[in-house]
Amino acid sequence: MMDTKSKGYLLVNFGGPRSEDEIRPFLESLLTDQDVIRTRLPEFLHRLFFKRVAKKRAIKISKEYALMGGKSPIYEDTELLAECLREKLQAPLLTFHRYLPSTHAGFIEALEEMECEEIRVLPLFPQFTYATTGSVARWFERYLPSMTTLKMRWIKSYAAYPTFIQAHQEHIRDFLIKNQLQEQEVILLFSAHGIPLQFVETGDLYTDECRASVRAVMQAFPGALGRLAYQSKFGPGEWVKPYTIDVCEGIKEWNMGRKHVVFIPISFTSDHIETLVEIENEYMSKVRAAGLYAYRVPCLTLNPLWIQAIIELFEEGNFCLNQMLVRRR
Structure with a gap:
């Protein structure tokens, strides 16, 4: 009807x-x-x-x-x-x-x-x-x-809507091609905005949905190493983990010899202070200090x-x- x-x-x-x-x-x-x-x-x-x-x-x-x-x-x-x-x-x-x-x-x-x-x-x-x-x-x-x-x-x-996922996949693929990066040499580090652990413990499904987004996007990149972490912690108390800053500081412990780390702001659809300053200045600098190369995929913004x-x-x-x-x- x-x-x-x-x-x-x-x-x-x-x-x-x-x-x-x-x-x-x-x-x-x-x-x-x-x-x-x-x-x-x-x-x-x-x-x-x-x-x-x-x-x-x-x-x-x-x-x-x-x-x-x-x-x-x-x-x-x-x-x-x-x-x-x-x-x-x-x-x-x-x-x-x-x-x-x-x-x-x-x-x-x-x-x-x-x-x-x-x-x-x-x-x-x-x-x-x-x-x-x-x-x-x-x-x-x-x-x-x-x-x-x-x-x-x-x-x-x-979180896992097919065209939304396809937009991310093509956006990432275009970025890798532009920067002459191969799947087999990159870490795709998906960074989502964090929330207090208490929220999840009282029924918020946010972390489940973040994981669903990452799983769906990663299906297009079987040769890449994917990780999900959470950024922008504010105040005392425990937030959902792993924290992006900790993942970056300990990256040599799990990078499996890969030297190219590509940050993907999976929970952000437009760039702002968390992507342009926090990821760029705080997290990417930690990766570079470990002797690796760091990149940031822009948010989807006006992606067709x-x-x-x-x-x-x-x-x-x-x-x-x-x-x-x-x-x-």
């Missing part, structure tokens, strides 16, 4: 500061999110404490953003992706930047003007976790009218197969309701 509902589309992403002035508000929005940092504090105390943390951290991290021109490219890249999709879908499509609070009022206004019976939502986070996709769903639940959230049909995740995967997911995905994605505390 043909679906005759009028549809609109929504891309949701992390967001990132567009200028030095937005670094502190970005960090405040991120660190005060109790889906990202879980404490037993009442919400007002959590916000008060982590606003102070954000103020101090903004001073330190501003130096890292300075390496990227004082801003993150993630906002512009997300908007460019949205423009490409509008042209192909010929339908209304909006973007939501979770930790860019200066954009939220405009988003709500644009969403109210989107007169569609159904809104299909795709998170630019391939692997589901309550700390990313779940956080956005909670924000929608809190700040949008229930009549709007009831229209939403989410693609929860697409990635765009095709999004269109397919919008049209064919297994959809769920907004309320199904929110962690109940």
Whole structure:
């Protein structure tokens, strides 16, 4: 039976500061999110404490953003992706930047003007976790009218979706060819954003989905040595392991004589501080210090197969309701 509902589309992403002035508000929005940092504090105390943390951290991290021109490219890249999709879908499509609070009022206004019976939502986070996709769903639940959230049909995740995997495989293959690297001489080091171990122990399936992505991508590279590790640990407490930094520092213990290490940001779809600074400056330098060669595959960003995967997911995905994605505390 043909679906005759009028549809609109929504891309949701992390967001990132567009200028030095937005670094502190970005960090405040991120660190005060109790889906990202879980404490037993009442919400007002959590916000008060982590606003102070954000103020101090903004001073330190501003130096890292300075390496990227004082801003993150993630906002512009997300908007460019949205423009490409509008042209192909010929339908209304909006973007939501979770930790860019200066954009939220405009988003709500644009969403109210989107007169569609159904809104299909795709998170630019391939692997589901309550700390990313779940956080956005909670924000929608809190700040949008229930009549709007009831229209939403989410693609929860697409960790092993065939066209998404194919996009990665061709992207990596093109990179290897460009750098004159053979499968048999490389380590494909897949680096995903980490989450606290507690999240997994309480039912978050993120690490399972990261492993599923890596297994699927590696099917195209039987001659390569593949590893999955997790980066960007923040604060005390144990996070999911192995940590990318530990894998890099101990690389001579397991590299099996291979001298070329290719970093692949498997949980990131657009480049930002974690790929352009953290991987480039912190992890690749460790590999080079061990006498090996280090490379970084750029994120998919505007890769044509990635765009095709999004269109397919919008049209064919297994959809769920907004309320199904929110962690109940």
